[in-house]
Amino acid sequence: MxxxxxxxxxxxxxxxxxxxxxxxxxxxAKLAGCLSPGVGIHFTDNTENYYIKINPVYTFNLPARFFYTSNAQSVFGTEIDKVVNGINGKIPAKKDASQSYILTASEKKYLMLMYHSRYPELTEEDIPDKVELVSGGKEQDTRLPSVYSEPANNEDFFTIRFMLENKPYWIELDNVLHLQGEDGQLNSSASYWHDFPxxxxxxxxxxxxxxxxxxxxxxxxxxxxxxxxxxxxxxxxxxxxxxxxxxxxxxxxxxxxxxxxxxxxxxxxxxxxxxFETIEEKASIGELSNKIGKNKVAKLDLEDYTPAMHALHQILTGTLIYSTQRKKGLPPPTFTERDLKEALRRSWAAELIGHLLVKYESEWYADEALSKWNEVDELFEEERQQKKEMIEAGLNELGITQPYLRDYVFKLVDEAFKYIQTNWKIEKEQRIKPSLWWKEVAQAQAQNPTANTDANTPKLSNLSADGKAWFIHPVAMVDYFKIIEKKKCWAESPFALLLGKVESNNDYSAYNQTKPNQN
Structure with a gap:
């Protein structure tokens, strides 16, 4: 598209x-205040976003001496006797009845006097006149949610509850994860904002x-x-x-x-x-191996970098190692294993590396003589001479001049590199050569072109005859494909399913299959 x-x-x-x-x-924005543990929470809408809007719910105790039967009578009518008896500890108040209470000015002042230090965000004007009568007396209704209960005083009391409907707060979701989206109460303090922060x-x-x-x-x-x-x-x-x-x-x-x-x-x-960034890498395997080899990159000018090296250099200069080295006046990061691991530990650097689309000659392509891989052979001799020069400098510094000792050390170096060369020869013959399928498939495609009869299906391009193609980091692409089932724990897609099949079977030949059906 x-x-x-x-x-x-x-x-x-x-x-x-x-x-x-x-x-x-x-x-x-700057915090407006902090809600104390025990404040009730009523969710107003979404309970999954980072910031959520809530209405606070307060539950208070009032001494029974404040209870006015006339205040309750207008609400309960003929049930007043049962309510009063409940407050006196004889009959529990009914949960399923509509129980309300009209607060007096003196009761509001008492509430502010008793609870303001615990709930400093609450003002006397916030307390509504009409509140819910939760229970009364020492035998309060235990069927009510315990999260809304207050510890009993020494004297008889009645319990009220109210919600600030016109004074919502914004808090962070982390503060109410334990509620799992259901109304309840804070079990720890929670910072709040009056408006969306x-x-x-x-x-x-x-x-x-x-x-x-x-x-x-x-x-x-x-x-x-x-x-x-x-x-x-x-x-x-x-x-x-x-x-x-x-x-x-x-x-x-x-x-x-x-x-x-x-x-x-x-x-x-x-x-x-x-x-995403596209890079056409034209350097051969031998050239790349030579430039990225030990003690080489630090001596190179930027003009000598290959396109892929330029891109990596720009990414590495944004890592913490580069920032620290720059402050200390040290050289910038190179292409050592340490520097690359440092970049991959940081999501932004790993993302940039994963978004590099690189065009280069596939490792599955080579001529019968393995010419491009043979370029690496010459590097072994160069590295052996470098190793000998380094050892010779060390021997001179230590004052070791005996010929038999020096010859013995150099012989060990020769034997080690002979062993490496032998293994490299086996690597080329037994692993690299059997994996060279690209040229054969490209020739077969050229000789037997397939006709596409479905106008709605994109025509697949043949493999290039020179072995060059665009290579994409597979894991970095998973999030860019349509999710099949949103309830899955990972970004499931046809592409992701293919990756899972490859990795679970340890069979990387699946990468060479035609893309899976996306219907």
């Missing part, structure tokens, strides 16, 4: 978020500490699975991003994915291929 057609897709089909270089991350007005002024250094692509499906999505009052979606700032330090923040709402933030479909 062409990118022009991808632009016309519905927003719901654009499941990739492109966070471009220079994008600025939004921080949450994210706004484009909250972009920090210090650009160096909140501006993205290199582009990132994020899957909406993965973000939703990880609980990194927030939806504001206007139903606008925000996503949480982890990236590097201009100082190569890790930063966290939010971006607004509404169309044209925030600079350098775009919503794309997988068919836009956002964040």
């Amino acid at each position: 062409k990118r022009a057609l991808a632009d016309g897709l519905l927003e719901s089909e654009k499941t990739i978020i492109l966070v471009e270089k220079e994008a600025q991350l939004v921080k949450a 994210l706004s484009l007005a909250n972009i920090p002024t210090e650009e160096d500490k909140n501006t993205v250094l290199s582009s990132r692509t994020l899957s909406l499906n993965a973000l939703a699975h990880d609980g990194l999505i927030a939806i504001d009052e206007d139903n606008t979606t925000w996503v949480k991003v982890t990236a590097l700032d201009k100082q190569s330090l890790m930063i966290h923040g939010w971006v607004n994915i509404k169309d044209n709402a925030q600079a350098h933030i775009k919503r794309c479909s997988p068919w836009h291929w956002p964040g």
